Amino acid sequence: MKRNALLLTALCMTVSLAMYAGDIKGKVGGASGVSVVWVEAAPGKTFPAPEKHVVVDQKGLMFIPHIIPIQQGTTVEFLNSDTVAHNVFWISISGNKKLGHNLGTWPKGERKAFKFDNPGVAPLLCNVHPEMAAYVVISPTPYFAESDSSGNYKISGVPDGSYSVTAWHEGSKQQSKPATVKGEATVDFTLTK
Amino acid sequence: MNSGIRSGIVTAVAGVSLTAFLVLLLPQKVDAIPAFSRQYGTSCTTCHSDFPKLNDFGKAFKDAGFKFPKDDETFLKVQPTMLGAPAQKELWPKTVWPGSIPGLPPIGLRYNTFFQVVGKNRGNLATPLGGTIPRTDFQPGYFSIFTAGNFGSDIAFWVDDDISVAGANANGSLGDGYLKFVDIGRFARMPKDSFSLKVGQFELDLPFTGARSYNLSGYDIYGQPNIGTPQQFVNNNLALGDAADGIEVSGGHNYGGYHYSLAVVNQNTSGSSASAPNVAPANGVAFASDSNFKDLYGRFAYRFNLERDKASRNDVQAAGAMGPRDHTSIRLGTFYFYGRSVQRILGTSGAAVVGTAREPFYRVGGDFDFHYRQFNLYGLYMYGHDHDVLPVFDETGLLTGFSRGIPATIGGGFIQADYMPYPWLMTIMRWDSVNSPADRINGGPYNSTRNRFTPGVQFLIHANIKASVEYQIQPQYVYLSTTGQSVPFRTNIAVAGLEFVY
Secondary structure, three states, X not given: OHHXXXXXXXXXXXXXXXXXXXXEEEEEEOXXXXXXXXXXXXXXXXXXXXXXXXXXXXXXXXEEOOEEEEEOOXXXXXXXXXXOOEXXXXXXXXXXXXXXXXXXXXXXXXXXXXXXXXXXXEEEEOOOOOOOEEEEEEEOOXXXXXXXXXXXXXXXXXXOEEEEEEEEEOOOOOEEEEEEEOOEEEOOEEOOO | OOHHHHHHHHHHHHXXXXXXXXXXXXOOOOOOOHHHHHHHXXXXXXXXXXXXXXXXHHHHHHHOOOOOOOOHHHOOOOOOEEEOOHHHHHHOOOOOOOEEEOOOOOEEXXXXXXXXXXXXXXXXXXXXXOOOOOOEXXXXXXXXXXXEEEOOOOEEEEEEEEEEEOOEXXXXXXXXXXXXXXXXXXXXXXXXXXXXXXXXXXXXXXXXXXXXXXXXXXXXXXXXXXXOXXXXXXXXXXXXXXXXXXXXXXXXXXXXXXXXXXXXXXXXXXXXXXXXXXXXXXXXXXXXXXXXXXXXXXXXXXXXXXXXXXXXXXXXXXEEOOEEEOOOEXXXXXXXXXXXXXXXXXXXXXXXXXXXXXXXXXXXXXXXXXXXXXXXXXXXXXXXXXXXXXXXXOOOOOXXXXXXXXXXXXXXXXXXXXXXEEOOEEEEXXXXXXXXXXXXXOOOEOOOEEEEEEEEEEEEEEOXXXXXXXXXXXXXXXXXXXXXXXXXXXXXXXXXXXXXXX
């Protein structure tokens, strides 16, 4: 009896929270192709790191996928599916060179994991195949989304409140805008090179 | 000796001696293959450390017949055009075996241009060369086209041709042009990659390529003929770096383990200037061997892998802590060339051949190639020996027979050290040494041994654009003073080159 009451209480709390959560949507312009938009962290709020690992493949001399949006604290597994040796490194995360890292070399079929504990954008490179590139976009919150190829995005489940929302696109300057979520908010971006 | 013959030989000797110096002034041709970059969507640095210098992966790519050593099809960004469905193989011999051609014409182009500064005492060279050598000089180099790839069934091809040399379209010529049937030993259940066949025109399987060298100036020993003194009847213009026509079987790998090759090629004692056709050209083909004899060339090398990491020791590249790199290794090799220099003696009344001297000759040598991270040290020594078969004339000038003279010998080689502090910067130091007493006697170098030191540096502006500079500290040569004395002099040369491939 007591257990059922607890479950009911938890269910009510979840439903009430969902009632006060909304979406942030909009369009990222000024650049063609996929962009990533995320909600910056609000002071005092922390989010548990996801347990699920994200896999980045290296196949046909390419990183797949090319853009990898993750939440801060996510572990990314780098798989080599090629019959040639690869290397993964990034010289910085959002310009901070102290956060650069080189994972070394590993053969086909093997993986190397790395936990991205700092928010920002890590440009992935391979030192023997300089044409290979990918971006790990590390969002400080679980509220992030990848746009479609036209730039349209939608971040769901953002609790009501005031936030700073940031848009990133490969080769463009990152841009942040304020957003107030009250059920729904629209934030459009026009990025510049 | 018949004076007519003698004067002819002396003219040839003088020509060759001066040519040897002129070659130093002409920058080297090099080749890299941007056609592969297009097909695979990858940078030149996948195969080259400083184009056209191959890294271990590039060597494996070439060994495999211009393919990725494994799972080639998964790397191709431009799919090949099929010349028959793969299922057609089941119908053979009732159908043509299906092959393929590259989806894009695998064409690469290359152009280079040079600037040269010659030592102040260059005037000593001007007289024998018949002109004035400017202190500084700009000069266009090669505009070349090259194409290479794989036709399926492990049949590789390569053709390169200089469309223009030194600004003159007429000077171009075919470099290599061949088909290579890779690993045909598989049909006889031989070990993998132990037997391949190459047919056409190609550079001999030299320890270090001269035709595709990344140096501005060539290795002196590769261009060294064996002419003999005026007292000898030796006039062998064969240079090891010359292109050869024939067939070559080979096996093993250039990036690890054993490697061998054995070639049967036309005799070419005329050097780079081709002989006249033996028969009237028909259907565009003129055969122009120097003789019936076919020369033989063989090479064997073994590359010892010194890599400590057992896991990647057998891979194409080592698993470095900061990314894949070439293995730490040392390769030891040897080569041997055997031929017969045929010299025909013409009568005084016309072109009729009154006698033929067949002079066996050989070139033998050894080489090493050491790699450690960004450092590469390699070298080669070669010894050359030509029998001297002297014609014997009676007092009326008639050829009565032959006698054995003193053999003409040459020797020498080079040692080169390369260091790449950055992936775009290579520093070079080379020592070339050639010993030819005949060259000294014939008038040219001051000493029998010519030493040349060549420091250099190369910058990759992009992966396909390179700037190179080298300073050649030349050996001493001599000129005749007004009093008839031989005066030694040294004329050093600085050469800068700018090159791009696309």
